[in-house]
Amino acid sequence: MRRTVLKVVAASAVLTLASACGNSGPGTGSGAAGADVQVWALEDAAVNPIATRSIADFNAGTGDNVKLVTYVNDAYKQKLQVAMGSPQAPDVFFNWGGGNLKQFVDAKQVEPLDDLLAKNPGLTDKFLPSVMDVGKVGGKQYGLPMIGVLPVVLFINKDVFAKAGVQPPTTYAELLNLIDVFKSKGITPIALAGSQGWTELMWLEYLLDRIGGVDKFKAIVDGRDGAWTDPAVVKSLGEIQNLVKRGAFGSNYASVNYDNQGASKLFATGKAAMHLMGTWDYSVQKDANPKFITDGKLGYVGFPAYEGGAGDPKAVVGNPSNYYSINAGSKNKAVATDFLAKSLTSDAYINGLIEAGQVPPVKGIEATLKAKPNSEFTTFTYDLVAGAPSFTQSWDQALSPSVSAELLTNLQKLFINKITPDEFAGNMAKVK
Amino acid sequence: MIAAARRERPGFTWAAPAVLFFLALGILPVFAVVYLSFTKWNGLGDPQWIGLDNWKSITDDPDLVNGIVKTVTLTVVSWLLQTPLALLIGVWAAGPQRGRAALSTLFFLPLLLSTAAISLTFVSLLDPNFGLAADYGKYVGFADGNFLGSDHALYVVAFVVAWQFVPFHTLLYQSATRQIPRSLYEAAQIDGATGVRQFFAITLPQLRNTIIASSVLMLVGSLTYFEMILLMTNGGPGTATRVLPLHMYIKGFVGFDMGYASVLAVLLVAVGTALSVVVVRSTGYHRMASDREGA
Numbered sequence: 001m002r003r004t005v006l007k008v009v010a011a012s013a014v015l016t017l018a019s020a021c022g023n024s025g026p027g028t029g030s031g032a033a034g035a036d037v038q039v040w041a042l043e044d045a046a047v048n049p050i051a052t053r054s055i056a057d058f059n060a061g062t063g064d065n066v067k068l069v070t071y072v073n074d075a076y077k078q079k080l081q082v083a084m085g086s087p088q089a090p091d092v093f094f095n096w097g098g099g100n101l102k103q104f105v106d107a108k109q110v111e112p113l114d115d116l117l118a119k120n121p122g123l124t125d126k127f128l129p130s131v132m133d134v135g136k137v138g139g140k141q142y143g144l145p146m147i148g149v150l151p152v153v154l155f156i157n158k159d160v161f162a163k164a165g166v167q168p169p170t171t172y173a174e175l176l177n178l179i180d181v182f183k184s185k186g187i188t189p190i191a192l193a194g195s196q197g198w199t200e201l202m203w204l205e206y207l208l209d210r211i212g213g214v215d216k217f218k219a220i221v222d223g224r225d226g227a228w229t230d231p232a233v234v235k236s237l238g239e240i241q242n243l244v245k246r247g248a249f250g251s252n253y254a255s256v257n258y259d260n261q262g263a264s265k266l267f268a269t270g271k272a273a274m275h276l277m278g279t280w281d282y283s284v285q286k287d288a289n290p291k292f293i294t295d296g297k298l299g300y301v302g303f304p305a306y307e308g309g310a311g312d313p314k315a316v317v318g319n320p321s322n323y324y325s326i327n328a329g330s331k332n333k334a335v336a337t338d339f340l341a342k343s344l345t346s347d348a349y350i351n352g353l354i355e356a357g358q359v360p361p362v363k364g365i366e367a368t369l370k371a372k373p374n375s376e377f378t379t380f381t382y383d384l385v386a387g388a389p390s391f392t393q394s395w396d397q398a399l400s401p402s403v404s405a406e407l408l409t410n411l412q413k414l415f416i417n418k419i420t421p422d423e424f425a426g427n428m429a430k431v432k
Numbered sequence: 433m434i435a436a437a438r439r440e441r442p443g444f445t446w447a448a449p450a451v452l453f454f455l456a457l458g459i460l461p462v463f464a465v466v467y468l469s470f471t472k473w474n475g476l477g478d479p480q481w482i483g484l485d486n487w488k489s490i491t492d493d494p495d496l497v498n499g500i501v502k503t504v505t506l507t508v509v510s511w512l513l514q515t516p517l518a519l520l521i522g523v524w525a526a527g528p529q530r531g532r533a534a535l536s537t538l539f540f541l542p543l544l545l546s547t548a549a550i551s552l553t554f555v556s557l558l559d560p561n562f563g564l565a566a567d568y569g570k571y572v573g574f575a576d577g578n579f580l581g582s583d584h585a586l587y588v589v590a591f592v593v594a595w596q597f598v599p600f601h602t603l604l605y606q607s608a609t610r611q612i613p614r615s616l617y618e619a620a621q622i623d624g625a626t627g628v629r630q631f632f633a634i635t636l637p638q639l640r641n642t643i644i645a646s647s648v649l650m651l652v653g654s655l656t657y658f659e660m661i662l663l664m665t666n667g668g669p670g671t672a673t674r675v676l677p678l679h680m681y682i683k684g685f686v687g688f689d690m691g692y693a694s695v696l697a698v699l700l701v702a703v704g705t706a707l708s709v710v711v712v713r714s715t716g717y718h719r720m721a722s723d724r725e726g727a
Contacts, residue, residue, distance in 0.1 A: 078685065081475040107476045195581055195668060252560035254581020254669045260552070262559050271561060401474075402687035409495075413670035416581070430492075 037066045037332045037339065039324070040080065040090035042073055047147060050352035054343045061342075064335045084109050084327065091330040092339065097134040097143050097323045098398035099221065104325070105137045111326040113141045116337045126345045130391035131320040131361035134398075143323030144340055148358030149385045151318035152202045152394075155275040156299035157267060160187060164273075169304045172210070179248045182273045188250035190243075191272035193258035197408030198396055200415050202276050203243070205317040205395055207236040210306035214315060214390045221398055228428040232310070237414060237421035244415060254416055261288055268292045276303070278318055279381050282374070283357065300377065302384055316384060317392040321361050354378075361385065406431045462701060469694035479691070486691045496696070499676040502586060506675055507654040509590040510597075511647065518598050518646065522605025523635055536606075543599045551663035554592050555580070580665050585672045589661055596660070597653075601646045608642035609635060644715045648708055655704045676700060 041051065048070060055066050069090065071079055076094075083089045084104060095101045104110045117124050124132070127145055135143035156168045164185060169175040182189040193199040208216055212232025219227035227233075243249070250272075256262040261284065267275040268289040275281065285292055292298055305313030324344065326336045343349055345362060353360045354368055359381045369378045385391060396404040410427050413419045419427070469486055471479035490496060525536045542550065558565045560577030569577035579588045616634050625633060658677040661667065667674030667682065674682070677700065684693030 078475070081688065085477055103474065103476065109476070195665065197668070250576070252576040252578035252581060255558065255560040255565070255578045256581070257555055257559065260556050260559065262561065266561050402683075402689050405682055405687040409667075409671060409674075412668050416669050418670050 035065065035332060037064060037092070037330075037335045038090040039066060039068050039092040039094075039339070040076075041068060041070050041094040041146075042076055042322075043070045046356040047353070047358070050349060050356060053352065054346060054349040055339075057346070057348060058339055058343050062335075062338065064339070066335065066339055085329065089327050089329060091327055091332050091336045092324050093327060094146070095143060095323050095325055096393075096397045097320065098393040099400050099404075100397055101135070101143050101323065101325060102137045103400060105142055109328050110137075110142045111328045111330070111333060111337075113144065113326070113337070113340070116341055117141055120341050123341060123345060126362050128361045128363065128386060130316075130385065130388055134320040134391065134393045135323045135325075143325040144344055145321035145361045146324045146344055147322045147360075148353055149319075149321055149361050149381065149391075150278045150280055151316040151320075151381065151385055151388075151391070152206070152276060152278050152303075153300045153381070153384065154303055155267065155277060155281060156301060157270055157273050157275075157297060158299040159295075159297040160270050160273045161299070168299060168301045170301075172304050172306045172309075175304050176246065178273070179243070179246050183247050187270070188266065188272040189274060190248050191256075191263040191267040191275040192249040192253040193256045193263035194249065194253035194412075194415055195255055195257045195262075196259075197411045198394075199258055199263065199277070200240075200411050201395055201408065202278075202317070203240055204236055204411065205392065206276070206303040207239050207306070208233060209315050209317055209392055210303065210311040210313065211236050211239070211309045213310040213312070214392060217392055217395070217398075220395075226429075229425045234421045234425050237424050240414060241417065241421065244417065249415075254412075264288065268298075279359075279377075282377055286374075300380060312389050314388055315390045315392065316388045317394065319394055319397070320385075320391045359385070403428075403431050465694045465697050465701075468690055469698050471691050471694075473690040474688040475690055482691070486695045489692060490695065493692075495671055495674060495679055496676075498671050499674055499679040502671075502673060503654065503675045503677075505586060506590055506593075506657075507651060509587060510593055510654055511650055513590060513594045514598050514601055514650065515643070515647065517594070518601035519605050519639070519643070521598070522602040523609050523631065523639075525602065525606045526609035539602060540599045542596050543603070545596075547596065547659050548663060550592065550596050551660045555664055558588070581669045583672060585665055585669060589664060589673055592664065593657070593660060597650075601650070604642055604646050605639065608639055612638045644711065648711050651707050651711060652704050655700055655707070 039051075039055065041048070048068070051068055055068055058064070059066055080090075080093060080095075084093075085107070089109075095104070101110065123144075128149075131145050131149060132141070135141055135145060154168075160182070161168065164181055164187075166178060166181055167174075169178055179189040205217075212230065212235075216227070216230055216232050219230070220233075256266065258264070263272075263275060263277075264281055264284050265288065266272045268285055282293075282298075285298060302314070302316070324340055326333060326340070330336055350360050350362055350365065351368065354365065354372055357374060357378070359369070359378050363386075366379065366382065369375055369382055372378070392398075396408060399407065407428060410419065410424050414421070414424050468479060470481060470483060472482045472485070473479035521539060525532060525539070557563045558577075558579045560566055560569070560579070560581070563577070565574065565577035565579050569575065569579065574582065579585070582588075612635065616638075617630055620630050620634060656677055658675060658681060661673050661675060661678050662681065665673045667678050676696065680693050680696035680700065683689050683696060687693075
């Protein structure tokens with residue numbers, strides 16, 4: 001693997017020499033003026049056709065030649081990491097905002113978008129502020145949201161709840177009580193795909209947000225001394241171990257895998273009562289267990305309030321959006337900024353996203369959402385995000401890659417009681 | 433290599449293409465990695481030279497010690513599990529019994545499957561709520577089907593590794609057993625040796641070099657072995673199955689700490705080379721000593 005990087009570097013160097021005349025991809029139409037402007041994004045069967053359409057509209061309107069190049073998820077991060085700063089770099093690139101975007105900004109490879117926003121005042125007003133914030137680094141806007149919001153919500157199996165004669169939790173105390181109720185009935189209270197650290201991370205994200213408020217995680221992102229060992233962090237970690245001890249996740253959660261639907265199926269079949277997961281799980285259930293949704297058994301609520309916690313119970317965590325940013329080394333910055341300004345908030349693009357079942361982070365789309373399928377769920381998601389005072393980005397994307405790798409390892413150890421909250425905090429404080 | 437031998441034997445020129453390939457794709461990257469191990473590089477921009485910092489940080493990496501322990505455990509368990517199995521099946525498959533061909537074909541099936549397919553299949557089979565683990569876990573001491581998430585996850589992985597690789601080693605033993613001259617067995621039969629006696633007195637000694645070759649492959653293979661673990665447990669739960677190659681991968685391609693990952697890579701290259709040299713030297717394998725009469 002390590003050789004691959006070097007080989008890719010070598011290969012791209014060779015390619016640069018070989019393609020001095022510029023490489024035009026297949027099927028370039030004639031009549032387009034100017035050079036190719038490359039937009040890099042992820043393979044996404046639902047979104048790519050919409051993006052392609054909006055790019056075609058843009059090209060037709062301006063005579064530019066913008067092109068979409070897509071990659072599969074896992075290869076993309078590595079590919080981008082290697083290409084940035086080389087002549088093979090894209091003009092506009094997809095990223096996850098937050099820490100992922102910050103490392104490119106730190107390497108001076110991203111163009112600030114403040115001029116663009118100043119020239120197009122309508123743009124800032126259009127996007128939901130909590131989602132725009134994640135495209136900022138050091139107070140400057142470097143990325144614009146280009147896809148729907150994916151907050152983490154607490155999914156409820158209404159069937160199981162009705163049979164037990166209980167209501168969805170609104171406070172943490174109610175949640176703890178529910179755990180005992182379901183446990184006594186032989187049902188796993190909460191489905192958890194514990195073989196993967198990122199599913200466990202959602203619990204820490206919400207608990208710290210509710211117990212300590214948003215600033216506690218901001219301190220961690222900023223790398224402040226003592227941020228990891230803050231009492232609120234240690235308390236949240238303690239709550240996680242209390243949940244495990246209480247049997248909230250059953251006993252075999254560490255073997256459950258999300259990717260083969262181990263947790264989603266457990267929840268849909270009624271073997272588990274609740275599931276804390278990103279809103280993408282709705283699509284997973286729709287594909288794998290359509291009856292579960294059509295029978296009206298799938299419920300959803302925001303994460304419960306924590307009594308005496310400093311956080312706002314309306315705050316959400318998850319993936320605010322993905323972002324388009326402009327490569328600082330691009331030769332086509334004018335076209336690239338024009339493209340972002342014109343296409344991301346165009347009616348065709350926004351409606352296309354809604355058609356595909358997404359919830360775009362733009363204001364004033366309530367009526368459109370209501371007129372489309374799954375309106376109950378998309379409206380719930382939209383209201384949750386629009387009413388949120390803050391939208392904390394998933395930690396593994398907000399933090400630098402080396403810190404998140406360590407975070408997920410320690411979290412797994414915490415969930416199987418291999419380390420104490422204090423050891424966890426100590427381990428994380430040591431990571432650079 | 434000597435001039436006189438030129439006419440009967442191909443000279444060095446014959447090997448040149450292979451040597452060039454090996455230099456470009458084998459040796460050169462090793463030097464590049466040694467260079468990278470003295471730098472700080474996250475894959476963006478240019479590597480910065482930081483001298484011995486990466487090498488010094490070895491001492492405060494608890495996962496390194498853990499990785500070495502897990503790698504050695506996996507290697508030893510794999511060898512103990514695979515060698516006897518492969519040897520016995522291989523010797524049996526070399527014999528003349530009826531139905532042998534059909535059964536051998538079945539045994540070799542795992543050889544045809546890709547590691548990724550095997551791993552994902554086993555993850556589903558071992559799902560504690562919906563897989564075979566849910567139904568049969570209780571008979572092997574895993575009442576709740578918690579195989580991959582337990583402290584014994586490494587042994588579960590070793591079992592799946594064995595499932596995949598026993599057929600390959602069986603193939604080695606099968607072909608080697610067929611090379612043993614019949615005359616040895618005929619002589620033993622005249623002396624009145626039983627089948628078991630023949631196995632220990634003839635087959636096993638004759639397979640000595642094959643056992644060494646197969647063991648070298650297993651030892652060196654286990655040092656680079658990580659894709660199945662990556663797909664099955666990703667090193668978890670916690671670091672229970674984080675072997676050294678996987679630790680290197682996570683440091684390099686998840687954490688993008690290429691400098692430290694290169695240190696681990698250099699260590700792996702060194703250990704791998706040393707290990708094969710030790711095995712080959714200590715067993716006299718390098719002399720390619722033949723046990724055949726008249727050879």
